[in-house]
Amino acid sequence: MSNELIDFVIVSIALLGIGIYGLSVKRNAIRMLFAIEIIINAANLNLVAFARYIPNSGGQTLALFSIAIAAAEVAVGLSLIIVAYRMYQNIDIADFRSLKG
Amino acid sequence: MVDATFLALSVLTIGSAIAALELRSLIYGSIALMGTLGGIAGFFLLLDSPFIAIFQIAVYVGSIAVLILFTVMLVKRELIFKKIEDRRRKFAGIGLMLILMVGLGSIIIDSGLRTIQTDEPPVDFRDIGKDFVTYYWPALVLMALILAGAVTGALVLARREDVADEQRTN
Numbered sequence: 001m002s003n004e005l006i007d008f009v010i011v012s013i014a015l016l017g018i019g020i021y022g023l024s025v026k027r028n029a030i031r032m033l034f035a036i037e038i039i040i041n042a043a044n045l046n047l048v049a050f051a052r053y054i055p056n057s058g059g060q061t062l063a064l065f066s067i068a069i070a071a072a073e074v075a076v077g078l079s080l081i082i083v084a085y086r087m088y089q090n091i092d093i094a095d096f097r098s099l100k101g
Numbered sequence: 102m103v104d105a106t107f108l109a110l111s112v113l114t115i116g117s118a119i120a121a122l123e124l125r126s127l128i129y130g131s132i133a134l135m136g137t138l139g140g141i142a143g144f145f146l147l148l149d150s151p152f153i154a155i156f157q158i159a160v161y162v163g164s165i166a167v168l169i170l171f172t173v174m175l176v177k178r179e180l181i182f183k184k185i186e187d188r189r190r191k192f193a194g195i196g197l198m199l200i201l202m203v204g205l206g207s208i209i210i211d212s213g214l215r216t217i218q219t220d221e222p223p224v225d226f227r228d229i230g231k232d233f234v235t236y237y238w239p240a241l242v243l244m245a246l247i248l249a250g251a252v253t254g255a256l257v258l259a260r261r262e263d264v265a266d267e268q269r270t271n
Binding site for chain 2: 003004005006007008009010011013014015016017018019020021022024025026027028030031033034035037038041044045048049051052053054055056057058060061063064065067068069071072073074075076078079080081082083085089090091092
């Protein structure tokens with residue numbers, strides 16, 4: 001393997017930075033979900049990169065669990081966005097001020 | 102040193118991550134997000150874990166990106182093409198991103214990670230399957246229940262008809 005661990009970690013840091021930029025600047029609820037996805041993928045990349053350097057399969061199993069839980073999170077997040085869109089007819093999170101019952 | 106495949110994959114992944122956040126249209130943005138997720142799957146292939154790469158393609162590129170595309174289609178046309186962001190926060194956000202990248206990057210480059218080498222053979226995917234049904238089976242069952250609960254909860258939330266009516270009466 002010609003690529004080293006540190007290369008993958010640096011790509012993962014770049015993705016984390018882009019995701020945090022998206023979370024702090026964007027007010028579009030769907031774009032914020034994109035940013036969360038990018039951060040989760042950076043974490044998964046880190047997990048698999050470090051798992052390559054241990055002799056057993058524990059790290060890869062953990063990465064699979066992480067991917068599955070992220071899928072569940074996206075489903076719930078998207079349905080929350082749909083409900084909020086129906087209530088406010090907008091996807092700007094600045095309009096979601098009163099989310100009480 | 103990195104090879105050409107790695108360089109191409111990182112340009113694809115990081116470039117389409119920026120495009121996903123910055124393209125004006127949400128539809129093109131979600132297609133660019135697909136590019137990011139596919140690039141990550143390519144990294145998994147480079148890391149000798151084909152099983153996770155296939156899983157990533159099936160779960161992320163196959164289902165989550167399509168789910169996001171369908172959600173975008175449910176939104177009004179004007180909202181899809183409108184850029185909603187805090188202009189005042191834009192430079193602060195870019196600054197935060199650069200500080201984070203430079204800070205974390207310099208820490209990582211100075212750390213001992215650079216010298217780590219491995220001669221281990223890649224993990225066989227059969228071992229992962231065995232792990233799932235032997236040592237990790239309670240976690241697997243729990244994960245299945247969480248997934249079922251999340252999908253049911255998402256359906257119940259999205260099908261609530263009374264929400265729009267309540268808002269109208271208010």
